Amino acid sequence: MEGWTTVVNRRKANERKKSTLEERLSYKCDTWGNPPNYHHNWRNKEDITSYYFTHFTDEVNEVRLWEKFKLWGDVREVYIAKRRNKDGRRYGFVRFKGVSDIKHLEIKLDNIFIDNQKLFVNLPRFARSVWKLEAQPKVGKGGVSDKDTIRSPQDNSRPRQRSYAEVAAQGGASAGTTSCEGETPVITITLHEGHDYWCKGAWVGRLKKHTAMELLEDHISWELGYNISTKFLGDDMILLTGLSEDKAQQIIRTEVDGGNSLFYSFEKWRPECRPNNRVVWIQLWGFPVEAWDVDHMKKAISVIGDVIEPDEDTDDRRRLDRARLLVRTPLPPAITKEITVRTGDVDHKVWMVEEIGDDVGMRNRRTPSSVGWTDEITSVEDGDAAVHDDEDSS
Template identity: 25%
Template sequence: MGSRRKPIPVEIQRRITKFFITNLPDRCSGSDLAGVLRGYGVIFGIYIAKKRDKGGKRFGFVSFLDVRDIKEMLRRMYNIKMGAFKLEINVARFILEDGEIREEYVHKQKAPNIPPSHNTGNINVRFAKKGTFSFKEALTGDRKKEEVQNKTLILDDHQPVMEDLHGRSLFIKLGSFAVLRNLRSILSDMGLKGGRLRYLGGLQLLITFNSIDHATMAKDELLGRPKDFSLVESWKGQEIDFEKIAWVKIQGIPMHLMNDETMDKVAGLFGTVIHKTQLEEDDLDLSYYYAALLVNSGKIIQGEVSLMWKDKLYSVWVYEDTGARVPDFLNEGSCSLYDESVDSSSSSSEEADKSETGSVAADKEEVMQSDSASETELDA
């Protein structure tokens, strides 16, 4: 019988909320599940059981750090699918230290009225309770009232929205951050003109043309470059998921643990890394680094990551730079997307990828500007 893993430090246990997930695909791995859930919070750990639940379904657990509103978290994760499998997610009850769960509590929905944590002998048991405490609140016992009020507004299901754009607009997802940086020269090289470009956040765009026929021709051109444009479809009012690019500042990684891989793993706990940190030999300030993340939440990123190395625990802080909002091609003073200064020879995605080198902090200032309009026009 294998040995049990090392106990999780008490200060970390206080920050963990575990969720029970069932109806997993047969060949689902921990990394597969992490890829689906990473955008919903900071993942501390994932455990997938070898056995099946009483209904014959594969199940597992995922631990998130600093979940402030469990009910809202469950609502956001309600309709997650992995292929044809719709995941069934609930707060886990009576979690044992090694990641197992007492089966008689697997399908219960109502949490018992008991303290948030308990210790029985050598086994640390975690109880989930509505509402969570931050690390500071757990230490000081001080819990401030929520300053943000969540409200609900019910809209008319048939409310007309931008109907004039339907059919003659294309919804586009870009293939990479490099394409966003070089979008002006890429579209110019393709000869796509006569439309209006609107930035939707993240790697998403809407291009509106004068007619449906014009939009159809442009769609065919864009579909011919799948590496640059991962999704191109006619927009007829369908729902578009929220996305944003968040520039996060990483501080606190000890010098003896500092490398690109570690920093990218830290940043990846908060979203999908689309512009990696890059350590350079000429760097003089090693106190912080930037990374760009693709996330599906409008909340400001701010968190603490605990690095475990040789039985030691190191704190690393990650917080979002809120000054970076929209790409620079929307802020160049002219409503025209193209100008004569653009060298179309640099428009290929391969050369765009090469431009990723250099200081990440400098890229942040170059690529993202704050407080600007989010649309521009293509030359007729």
């Protein structure tokens, strides 16, 4: 005979196949839906946390960033992308191992200064979706989808939010150093037991784009109903009261399925829902006329924050004695700062002053502040109007 032919009992073969299949189905999949013996890339391990960062100069490299980041934890990788983001800025990712409080570390990193420029750091969008948009179904290898739920992250996963004074004290110095000239008074407030928060059941949304509150209120009233009340919390956060669970789930679904909502995150209100930054109007006095361009002004503002938009007077160059810009900043109120702007061989003293009042921030967007500041009549139309006013008064 040329060779032996192995005879296999069909019943035993079927039993072996059945037992192998049951063993595979009995695997407890990990976070990514893979069996325990699946070989992971080290970046996907559960003890590795990634952060997105941007807003740094072209001179900054991975080595300098590593030196800054390592002050806050066990850094495993710093990567700067070769391309720029949609805003034309450099960006990258840093990966830490063994982070115990992800959001607390995010706040720490978001207040690093390098070359007098504040670094902007946050969880990547895919990580934010896990934190905020938890209505997204989780599908494993077997194609089984979990029941859709609307829930917020666990309370113990959120850090104690620092005050603006703490942010400013740490943000103005090098990373890893803290200015502490005196103890901050601690005021304890005892809430009435048995009484709910007035904002219990409200929802917090983080806006993809800063919008004037008047326009935002109109848009939300049109889309969700006039019984929805919109309140500005600060930064990119708004509080929505009177919103039902069904409407909230509809907003989350709209974002998860197509990214077509106003918000990049949406969750139920909790006491930990506090903004880390402020949106304020900054007046820029003494900026050189020859460099009057919003992109140049952004470089000057970068020492305190990030420019959202200029007002119309600044954009149209109606006033050249001072510029007015809407800025996102972690610094405490009443910002005043002096810098030197060099154009060629000439140095210019430039002053930054925050506008303080009831009508600043989200409720006063791109309003020409020069309207009504002059008493001169400079046009025929103004002259005719003046004549009519005199006739009416007589």
